[in-house]
Amino acid sequence: FPWDRLTGAGSQAVASSLATAEAAPIVPFAHAMPLPKNLKPTSFTATSDLYEIRMQEAQVEIVKGLMSKVRTYDGTFPGPTIRATQGREVVVRQINELQVNTAVHLHGAHVLSEHDGLPMDTIVPGGERTYRYPNNQPAASLWYHDHAHHLEAENVFMGLHGLYLLTDHNERTLPLPSGPYDVPLVIRDARVEADGTLLYTRPSDCPHMLVNGKERPYFQVAARKYRFRVYNACANRYVKLRFADGIEFTQIGTDGGFLETPVQQSELLMLGGERADIVVDFSRYKVGDSVVLENPGAQSIERPEVMRFDIVRTAPDYSFVPGRLTTYPPQPTPTVERDFEIRTFPAMTINGQSYDPNRVDITAKLGTTEVWTVRNVEAPAAPGKPDFHLWHSFHTHLTYFRVLERNGKPAGTRDLGLKDTVTLGPGDTVKIAMTWGPYTGQYLYHCHQLGHSSGGQMGRIDIVA
Ligand code: C2O
Numbered sequence: 001f002p003w004d005r006l007t008g009a010g011s012q013a014v015a016s017s018l019a020t021a022e023a024a025p026i027v028p029f030a031h032a033m034p035l036p037k038n039l040k041p042t043s044f045t046a047t048s049d050l051y052e053i054r055m056q057e058a059q060v061e062i063v064k065g066l067m068s069k070v071r072t073y074d075g076t077f078p079g080p081t082i083r084a085t086q087g088r089e090v091v092v093r094q095i096n097e098l099q100v101n102t103a104v105h106l107h108g109a110h111v112l113s114e115h116d117g118l119p120m121d122t123i124v125p126g127g128e129r130t131y132r133y134p135n136n137q138p139a140a141s142l143w144y145h146d147h148a149h150h151l152e153a154e155n156v157f158m159g160l161h162g163l164y165l166l167t168d169h170n171e172r173t174l175p176l177p178s179g180p181y182d183v184p185l186v187i188r189d190a191r192v193e194a195d196g197t198l199l200y201t202r203p204s205d206c207p208h209m210l211v212n213g214k215e216r217p218y219f220q221v222a223a224r225k226y227r228f229r230v231y232n233a234c235a236n237r238y239v240k241l242r243f244a245d246g247i248e249f250t251q252i253g254t255d256g257g258f259l260e261t262p263v264q265q266s267e268l269l270m271l272g273g274e275r276a277d278i279v280v281d282f283s284r285y286k287v288g289d290s291v292v293l294e295n296p297g298a299q300s301i302e303r304p305e306v307m308r309f310d311i312v313r314t315a316p317d318y319s320f321v322p323g324r325l326t327t328y329p330p331q332p333t334p335t336v337e338r339d340f341e342i343r344t345f346p347a348m349t350i351n352g353q354s355y356d357p358n359r360v361d362i363t364a365k366l367g368t369t370e371v372w373t374v375r376n377v378e379a380p381a382a383p384g385k386p387d388f389h390l391w392h393s394f395h396t397h398l399t400y401f402r403v404l405e406r407n408g409k410p411a412g413t414r415d416l417g418l419k420d421t422v423t424l425g426p427g428d429t430v431k432i433a434m435t436w437g438p439y440t441g442q443y444l445y446h447c448h449q450l451g452h453s454s455g456g457q458m459g460r461i462d463i464v465a
């Protein structure tokens with residue numbers, strides 16, 4: 001098991017310790033679900049919004065009645081939400097007041113290499129760095145999180161993740177639920193010890209499931225449609241989300257923004273890094289009803305409940321999901337093919353190699369369209385055994401891809417839209433296509449099970465003119 005076997009710097013990154021003490025007991029639905037606060041710009045120019053974030057430790061209540069020491073952006077857990085608009089630059093001055101190295105990556109964004117938060121471009125304790133985000137891309141639910149070499153898994157687990165919601169003209173013209181009816185659900189697991197300590201350890205020892213930073217909260221809703229931006233922000237865990245009564249909901253977007261046309265779903269299988277934008281219609285319920293969102297893929301000591309929606313009032317609703325949400329530009333014909341094999345054993349590798357920032361694994365030409373065949377070579381776990389470490393979540397920086405095939409069949413509803421992260425269960429093979437750009441420079445592809453990327457399941461891709 002990788003948490004037990006790795007030695008050296010990598011092992012620290014994968015788990016700071018194995019859980020030995022007692023986890024805090026699970027008391028579902030003890031917290032009202034908070035909304036992450038919106039960060040206010042410190043100043044503006046004609047073209048840019050400027051922000052300042054202090055990365056600092058804070059004490060927060062994750063499990064009712066216990067205080068946990070966490071690593072934060074700006075003192076909140078999760079970090080504050082940045083709201084950006086297409087065509088308007090965002091500049092974030094990040095000041096590291098923590099005791100550890102950090103690097104801030106804006107996941108899903110098209111940014112210059114020097115602003116991408118590469119693993120070696122770290123901000124040392126006491127240091128700072130200013131990141132520039134051009135926002136020359138369509139509306140999408142992005143997030144920013146730590147990416148410091150060997151440390152990203154622990155840093156993200158300890159709290160270094162926040163939302164970045166990019167909007168555009170198209171989104172503003174769509175009649176979707178908006179304002180208070182457009183709500184982020186940042187889902188992640190945790191292990192909080194009985195004394196409140198937040199302990200980074202393997203996912204099968206993480207019994208707590210947080211939404212927007214609170215253990216299994218409840219959320220009071222009106223009997224109408226809501227838009228939810230669902231994030232799997234787990235360091236090392238997949239989730240299978242469904243409503244306990246099996247209701248369908250409408251998926252309108254994924255990692256890279258809107259789907260071209262909405263699709264009905266009753267389950268979301270999401271690995272670390274993935275986003276799903278969904279519309280749920282609570283008008284089917286009566287005031288006084290409740291419905292639980294579950295993760296029936298829960299394993300080991302976890303319970304399936306994720307959160308509970310309480311229908312507490314009626315409200316007018318003029319929103320609806322239109323039949324067409326956006327139109328993608330046509331995909332150019334691929335001219336390059338590459339193969340990737342991802343392994344957990346005997347070490348965390350892609351094509352047999354662990355990440356080395358000084359080794360260029362791939363050189364791709366700006367503007368070239370490529371097809372990548374990505375294989376997860378692990379065999380399924382024995383029945384009843386945790387299998388989180390056998391899943392991979394393949395992620396590319398800089399550009400989005402389309403999933404063409406999964407296991408030899410055309411991509412289904414699970415793989416729609418513009419993706420930057422694709423799930424690979426044990427034995428799965430996917431074919432994905434992407435066009436490299438819009439910038440040249442040094443970028444990454446890696447597994448977004450962050451214990452895996454921290455352990456070396458990551459490669460360097462240089463985009464050249
Ligand atoms: Cu969300 Cu390279 O990561």
Ligand code: CU
Pocket residue numbers: 342391392393447448449452453457
């Ligand atoms: Cu992996």
